[in-house]
Structure formats: structure tokens, C-alpha cells
Amino acid sequence: MRPSARFAYGLRVHGLAGVTELMPAGTDPLPEVAVQQDTDSPRPDPHPLDDRRGVRLLADGRHLAVDRERRTAVLHGPPLTSDLLAHPYLAPVATPFNRWAGRETFHAGGFVRDGRAWAVTGPRTAGKSSLLAALAARDVPVVADDVLVVEGTDVYAGPRCVDLREPVPGVLLSSGPARARTRTRVHLPPIAHRTPLGGWFFLHWGDAVETKPVPPATLLARLAAWRSWHQLPTDPAVLLALATLPAWELTRPRDWGTLDQVCALLEATPATVGEVVLR
Known part of the structure; x- marks a missing residue:
């Protein structure tokens, strides 16, 4: 458990240590996800969410790729500021990982x-x-x-x-x-x-x-x-x-x-x- 993890929506979130709108994760056992931004690679094709992964086309043209086994969520597209990562872009990350956790x-x-x-x-x-x-x-x-x-x-x-x-x-x-x-x-x-x-x-x-x-x-x-x-x-x-x-x-x-x-x-x-x- 890395100390820089933040808490939101019942998840231990990595990669957003500088997002002030998130609380410290504490020591409670929680599902984990690492949020990443990829501004250079070709955007993956949309893929329906299943019990392992999915790629969602967001309203602004960005692509969100989520992977249950790797516990990663990658936002493909122009870089996002920390306020945008707190809201609204963390919500579409949180929903699949919580559903995968049975919530x-x-x-x-x-x-x-x-x-x-x-x-x-x-x-x-x-x-x-x-x-x-x-x-x-x-x-x-x-x-x-x-x-x-x-x-x-x-x-x-x-x-x-x-x-x-x-x-x-x-x-x-x-x-x-x-x-x-x-x-x-x-x-x-x-x-x-x-x-x-x-x-x-x-x-x-x-x-x-x-x-x-x-x-x-x-x-x-x-x-x-x-x-x-x-x-x-x-x-x-x-x-x-x-x-x-x-x-x-x-x-x-x-x-x-x-x-x-x-x-x-x-x-x-x-x-x-x-x-x-x-x-």
C-alpha cells in the first residue's frame, strides 16, 4: 500500500497524489486503481465493458481504457489538469472498478x-x-x-x-x-x-x-x-x-x-x- 494513495468512491487511487479534492486513503482494504494519462499513443478503439476490461469514448473525444487485472485506468487524449481529474473524469473510472468489486x-x-x-x-x-x-x-x-x-x-x-x-x-x-x-x-x-x-x-x-x-x-x-x-x-x-x-x-x-x-x-x-x- 503506497502512502501517496488517495481515497474516492470507495477506491484506493494511485497517480493522483496532487489532487487536493481527494482524501487520504488510510489503511482500510479497498479496491485499487492507478490512474494514468497517455497523451502520445494512438487512442484505442472503443470496446464494450466486460468482466475484464473496456474502452469508453468520452463526450469530449477522449478514450478511457480500464483494465481489471492490471488495475489501471488510462485516459488517452490531451492532458488534464488536476481539477478535471478530480471531477468529472474520476467518475467514469470509479464506476467500472466498483462494479467489478460487486458494488x-x-x-x-x-x-x-x-x-x-x-x-x-x-x-x-x-x-x-x-x-x-x-x-x-x-x-x-x-x-x-x-x-x-x-x-x-x-x-x-x-x-x-x-x-x-x-x-x-x-x-x-x-x-x-x-x-x-x-x-x-x-x-x-x-x-x-x-x-x-x-x-x-x-x-x-x-x-x-x-x-x-x-x-x-x-x-x-x-x-x-x-x-x-x-x-x-x-x-x-x-x-x-x-x-x-x-x-x-x-x-x-x-x-x-x-x-x-x-x-x-x-x-x-x-x-x-x-x-x-x-x-
Whole structure:
């Protein structure tokens, strides 16, 4: 175990010692991956991910080659700065290696309330990052912004940042430009590597601030649909266990003026089920 290893998404990551958004890996046994950049070699042809390797064409034209046996992830293309390696390029590295480790990964973020992590998910334009940044500004620990890694019914922390397309009122945390100045990066404090999962919130835009319970059968279907890397097999028992956790639809208007109300509702709702569901 090399001391320079960093932690993110439940992995011991090598090659990113200078990426400040990642926490020290510690001594816990974790799957390992070495992240490398190759700016000179010909880019490999895309290849579907299987149980050993795969090559993915990324949205910007780069190629990501992952190899399970070698425990390597190679980004082919122009060099990337450290802020980009922290986010968004580490997420597509983390998903296959976690799936190979028997974990599930979802396009979701999360926050911590009463010692448990609460997943926050929704479409790409649902305002997930802005809501998590607003919670962080209220001293609510944020687990992750973009990818939620689940092992059993525990979740792993992601990089210590949330990227925003536009400023969010009331968010006064340490921040700065990132991703070629296309985002404002809000810096998050370190948290525990692993936290028990309490339940799920699904974000929607609407006319009023309200929550509505999601039935287990509906939740199961949603979790199956939100899994990453569908071509890799999953254990149905894992999804069934996750679908027994409480879940809500969270609806709110596109109005910054309701942000305090939304954050208060997010923080209060888990507490209302804590004694009944999670004991």
C-alpha cells in the first residue's frame, strides 16, 4: 500500500497524489486503481465493458481504457489538469472498478443526517448540485455530488467538491473557478469514507415544496434503471435490499427564495422516519 494513495468512491487511487479534492486513503482494504494519462499513443478503439476490461469514448473525444487485472485506468487524449481529474473524469473510472468489486453505482449525490447518508438523485437538470451545495453551506455533510457508490446498504464518499454552473444564494463556502472556468467549485470538508445509507430522494421541479413517499415496487424499478454500466450483472438481492429503504419524491419550484424551505424539509424528513424505519 503506497502512502501517496488517495481515497474516492470507495477506491484506493494511485497517480493522483496532487489532487487536493481527494482524501487520504488510510489503511482500510479497498479496491485499487492507478490512474494514468497517455497523451502520445494512438487512442484505442472503443470496446464494450466486460468482466475484464473496456474502452469508453468520452463526450469530449477522449478514450478511457480500464483494465481489471492490471488495475489501471488510462485516459488517452490531451492532458488534464488536476481539477478535471478530480471531477468529472474520476467518475467514469470509479464506476467500472466498483462494479467489478460487486458494488452498485448510481448517478446520484447524497448528504448525511443523523449518522446516515440520504441519496439525492434526478435528471441532469434537476438541480442536484445546487441543492447539495446549499446543504453544505448549512453545515450538512455532503457524501458525493455525482456518483453514489453503494456496498450492501453503505455508501462511499466522493471527491470533496461540488461543481456549480451558477452561484447559489447563501453558499459562502470556500470556492473557486474550475473546469476551464466553466464551473464554480465549492470545496467540501473531509467526511467518513463509509456511511450507512438511510434512504432516497428523487428531485423534481413543480409549483410547491413538498415530499411524497415512493412505494417500494416503484423504487425498485427506479434503482434498476439508474444503475451504471447495465452490461455488467447485478445481484437482485442487493437492489431488493435497497428498495426496502424509505424514499420520497421531492418537488420544489425553480425559485431561490424557497431554498431555505427545501433544505429544512430535506433535513427534517429523514428524522420523521428514523425511529420507525431505521431502528
